[in-house]
Amino acid sequence: MYESSDLRKGLKIEIDGDPYVIVQFEFSKPGKGQALYKCKLKNMLSGAQFDRTFRSGDKFSQANLQELEMEYLYSDGEQYCFMNTSTYGQDFLTKDQVGESINFLKENTVCNVLFFQERSIGVTLPNFVDLRIAQADPWAKGDTATGSTKPAILETGYVVQVPPFVEEGELVRIDTRTGEYVERVKE
Numbered sequence: 783m784y785e786s787s788d789l790r791k792g793l794k795i796e797i798d799g800d801p802y803v804i805v806q807f808e809f810s811k812p813g814k815g816q817a818l819y820k821c822k823l824k825n826m827l828s829g830a831q832f833d834r835t836f837r838s839g840d841k842f843s844q845a846n847l848q849e850l851e852m853e854y855l856y857s858d859g860e861q862y863c864f865m866n867t868s869t870y871g872q873d874f875l876t877k878d879q880v881g882e883s884i885n886f887l888k889e890n891t892v893c894n895v896l897f898f899q900e901r902s903i904g905v906t907l908p909n910f911v912d913l914r915i916a917q918a919d920p921w922a923k924g925d926t927a928t929g930s931t932k933p934a935i936l937e938t939g940y941v942v943q944v945p946p947f948v949e950e951g952e953l954v955r956i957d958t959r960t961g962e963y964v965e966r967v968k969e
Contacts, residue, residue, distance in 0.1 A: 786819050786840040794826070794845040801826040801845035801898045826896075826903050829878065845898065849906070852895045854887055862887070864895050864902070873902045880904075885940035886911045886958045907958040912967050913937055918950045 784795060791807045806822035817838040824831045826845075852864040852873070861874040862884075873895065880887065883905045887893075891911065896904040918934035931943040936956070944963045948954060953967040 784842040784844060786817075786836045786838050786842075789819050789821060789836065789842075794847055795842040796845040797823075797842065801847060801903070805831060826898065848897045849894045850897060851892060854889060854891045854893060856889060864893075864905075867892065875902050875905065882961075883907050883958070885936075885938055885961065886913065886956060888913065888938055909958060910955050910964060911958055912953050912955050913940075915944070915948060915950050915952050915954060918944065918948060921946045921949065 784793070789795075789804060789807060791804055793804045795802055795804070802823040802825055804821050805824045808820040809817065810820065811817045819836040819838070819840075820833065821836065822831060822833050851867050853867055855863045855865050855872070857863070861876060862880050863872055863874055865872050875895070877884065879902065881904070883893075886907055887905075888911075891907070893908060894906040895902050896906065913936045915934045916937045916939075919932055930946055932946055932948075933941050934944045934948060934950075934954075935941055936954075940961070942954075942956060942961065942963050944954065948963075948966060953969055955964040955967050956962070957964050
């Protein structure tokens with residue numbers, strides 16, 4: 783059980799049978815009375831967000847969440863198939879459940895799938911993924927302005943800003959948390 787003093791950004795709690803994650807958190811202590819904990823909660827099943835204020839002494843149960851290592855296999859356009867790497871069982875997630883991860887997801891990527899009461903609800907990618915540049919403008923020699931970048935399209939269709947020396951067909955490392963280019967990868 784959690785108490786209101788345990789609340790913080792990123793904490794996953796269960797309210798009325800649904801899992802929620804705290805997106806924003808603010809603590810305030812008025813001159814008189816109890817401390818207040820203002821939170822913005824996001825329903826992990828529906829994605830709906832709302833504000834809620836809790837008082838000191840309120841109690842919450844921990845969300846019954848489980849993370850399993852799974853491998854992304856394929857997509858049929860609407861659903862994304864993941865295979866459990868230990869039991870080889872398959873599970874499907876919708877486009878909404880996969881969310882922004884679609885931009886960095888390629889076949890055979892091993893990631894963590896989040897389950898709530900044995901039902902898959904989301905995906906957590908590794909912090910860095912290596913993707914191939916599908917399309918990029920050629921580098922004009924002498925174009926070395928400080929901090930210059932150019933857009934490049936990755937094999938997943940995601941557009942990322944890369945340094946001018948990165949060429950089409952090269953493998954690059956992308957930070958999945960920010961969506962930014964990190965470095966070239968030697969093959």
